[in-house]
Amino acid sequence: MRSRAGLVAVCGAMLAAAVALPLGGTAYAADTAGATDAARTAAADTPSALVLTLSPGESAQTVGVERAVTLTCTPSPGGSHPAPQEACAELSAADGDLAALPAQPQSFCAMIYAPVVVTVQGAWQGERVDYARSFPNECVMRAQGGPLYAF
Incomplete structure (x- = not known):
């Protein structure tokens, strides 16, 4: 029974993250845009x-x-x-x-x-x-x- 409770908790956390992701999507994209440019520059070097x-x-x-x-x-x-x-x-x-x-x-x-x-x-x-x-x-x-x- 204990492993089932752990599975429910993990599934619940994944569901919460999936629901929250669209809400913070714009901020995430803005944060990673600079990181992507930096990664491209680093890859070129x-x-x-x-x-x-x-x-x-x-x-x-x-x-x-x-x-x-x-x-x-x-x-x-x-x-x-x-x-x-x-x-x-x-x-x-x-x-x-x-x-x-x-x-x-x-x-x-x-x-x-x-x-x-x-x-x-x-x-x-x-x-x-x-x-x-x-x-x-x-x-x-x-x-x-x-x-x-x-x-």
Whole structure:
């Protein structure tokens, strides 16, 4: 019986919080707006470092890594990537969303099936990155990833 009383008390507290939340919503939003801006500024100053790999095949687990580069964007572009400034600018424009990288205009690729997998691991503005994507060939990979995947 005692555990049931505890459960009722917890449910009652949750219900009270749910009812009170709409009443204080405006004040909460005003308080967190400044915190969100501060968090964005802090994230922009947080080191961003990634390791990019290229593997032949349809899956990163099927065959070993053919090429690997490092890319550091914050505090300044660098690493073993051949074009760190351009790659970091492209990542910044996509807000770090690797799936949203813009396709390169005027890209023409042969329809040769030689699949490759790109993996990207590390941190982007304080957020963990663990990304993998397969492409039908390296030309399509570069057309889809632009300067970031040009390694």
